[in-house]
Amino acid sequence: MLYQLYETQRALMSPFAEFASASAKLYSHPLSPFTHTPLAQRVSAGLDLMHRLAKEYEKPEFGIRGVDVDGVEVAVQELVPITKPFCRLLRFKRYTDNLQVLAKMKEQPTVLVIAPLSGHHSTLLRDTVKQLLKDHKVFITDWTDARMVPLEAGPFHLDDYIAYVQEFIRHVGPDVHVISVCQPTVPVLAAISLMASNGEITPRSMTMMGGPIDARRSPTAVNNLAMNRSHSWFENNVIYRVPTNFPGAGRAVYPGFLQHTGFVAMNPDRHLSSHYDYFLDLVRGDDDSAESHRQFYDEYNAVLDMPAEYYLDTIKTVFQDFALVNGTWEVDGQLVRPQDIQGTALLTVEGELDDISGAGQTRAAHELCSGIPTAHQYHYDAIGAGHYGIFSGRRWREKVYPVVRDFILKYNHAAERPAHADGSKVRKPRSKSKTTA
Numbered sequence: 388m389l390y391q392l393y394e395t396q397r398a399l400m401s402p403f404a405e406f407a408s409a410s411a412k413l414y415s416h417p418l419s420p421f422t423h424t425p426l427a428q429r430v431s432a433g434l435d436l437m438h439r440l441a442k443e444y445e446k447p448e449f450g451i452r453g454v455d456v457d458g459v460e461v462a463v464q465e466l467v468p469i470t471k472p473f474c475r476l477l478r479f480k481r482y483t484d485n486l487q488v489l490a491k492m493k494e495q496p497t498v499l500v501i502a503p504l505s506g507h508h509s510t511l512l513r514d515t516v517k518q519l520l521k522d523h524k525v526f527i528t529d530w531t532d533a534r535m536v537p538l539e540a541g542p543f544h545l546d547d548y549i550a551y552v553q554e555f556i557r558h559v560g561p562d563v564h565v566i567s568v569c570q571p572t573v574p575v576l577a578a579i580s581l582m583a584s585n586g587e588i589t590p591r592s593m594t595m596m597g598g599p600i601d602a603r604r605s606p607t608a609v610n611n612l613a614m615n616r617s618h619s620w621f622e623n624n625v626i627y628r629v630p631t632n633f634p635g636a637g638r639a640v641y642p643g644f645l646q647h648t649g650f651v652a653m654n655p656d657r658h659l660s661s662h663y664d665y666f667l668d669l670v671r672g673d674d675d676s677a678e679s680h681r682q683f684y685d686e687y688n689a690v691l692d693m694p695a696e697y698y699l700d701t702i703k704t705v706f707q708d709f710a711l712v713n714g715t716w717e718v719d720g721q722l723v724r725p726q727d728i729q730g731t732a733l734l735t736v737e738g739e740l741d742d743i744s745g746a747g748q749t750r751a752a753h754e755l756c757s758g759i760p761t762a763h764q765y766h767y768d769a770i771g772a773g774h775y776g777i778f779s780g781r782r783w784r785e786k787v788y789p790v791v792r793d794f795i796l797k798y799n800h801a802a803e804r805p806a807h808a809d810g811s812k813v814r815k816p817r818s819k820s821k822t823t824a
Contacts, residue, residue: 572598
């Protein structure tokens with residue numbers, strides 16, 4: 388019932404949000420007589436803020452049309468090589484007529500970024516992708532809002548997430564380097580572990596950033612909520628059915644609006660201050676700062692519904708049973724054994740000020756992946772970085788990215804790949820493309 392009430396409120400607020408937007412322009416447009424009335428700027432700023440607080444936020448676009456590669460602007464096009472009911476695999480294909488740059492791009496590593504399915508859209512990793520494109524061929528998972536998936540598509544469990552990851556890895560090929568950000572570190576480690584246990588060729592490297600591999604270490608407020616509430620509490624208090632005005636009507640989900648409420652509740656003072664600063668920026672006419680605020684909150688306020696089965700599985704497996712670190716996790720009857728991974732290098736990244744995945748939670752992957760030689764295991768602490776700072780913003784671009792880039796490059800050649808148990812290596816396949824990378 389809560390979901391239906393929220394949708395009713397949203398429908399009622401929509402006209403007022405649009406009215407506030409139109410009125411704000413009436414008091415700010417240079418040709419409007421209202422612009423010259425006393426306090427016009429403050430009235431316009433207040434109405435604009437009201438519009439942004441009341442409006443509905445749609446899924447943003449990646450909007451990456453080009454990227455700089457060695458000083459040359461290279462065109463970028465989004466392709467969709469695989470479409471699944473709950474996810475699309477996106478490829479950012481680069482094009483150029485510069486033969487020297489093209490030759491270099493063909494030799495660059497291929498990266499598969501596994502984006503979180505934890506409330507926000509994969510476009511939250513826009514800065515991650517844009518930076519990676521300078522030195523890599525990039526694929527990313529683009530998870531679908533569960534309210535847009537018809538009931539006929541069936542449920543989506545954590546095991547299905549793992550199966551998706553494995554399918555994407557196989558599609559991209561054995562020379563892929565996998566990067567998982569936040570939530571997917573656990574299922575990605577499980578996916579690669581199962582591939583190793585089954586004798587499949589695993590990725591050249593895996594980079595795990597700010598994820599709850601072992602949520603018992605330095606537990607955060609997010610961890611404590613998941614650990615201190617019973618599984619039935621989550622099932623009874625945060626799971627609702629999608630209303631009839633969406634394609635996924637009737638599907639059980641953890642609604643995006645509830646997740647967004649939780650995000651804001653973690654730092655209410657920071658968000659209140661940010662909105663007040665936005666109001667002052669509009670009054671002062673500081674368009675650059677105001678636009679920066681809009682871009683951030685256009686992304687931050689755009690949320691998606693998670694399938695209930697997947698969400699509840701994650702709560703139980705990762706935050707209550709600690710099945711991965713306890714060695715008790717089974718996927719389709721097969722035990723998840725990270726110690727079976729041998730031919731994949733490992734890099735973990737943590738943010739010093741991360742308030743979502745605490746210190747040591749991601750680093751725990753090294754103890755689990757005992758089959759990887761110590762010489763091929765690395766860890767990096769991003770000093771001064773919070774959770775978002777390890778994959779977006781200045782610290783990502785200037786501090787974290789160079790570490791990730793150099794790590795991937797080191798293991799992009801067959802001679803540098805960690806050996807499998809039998810000592811075998813994997814040859815790098817020749818590229819078939821002649822005009823793109």
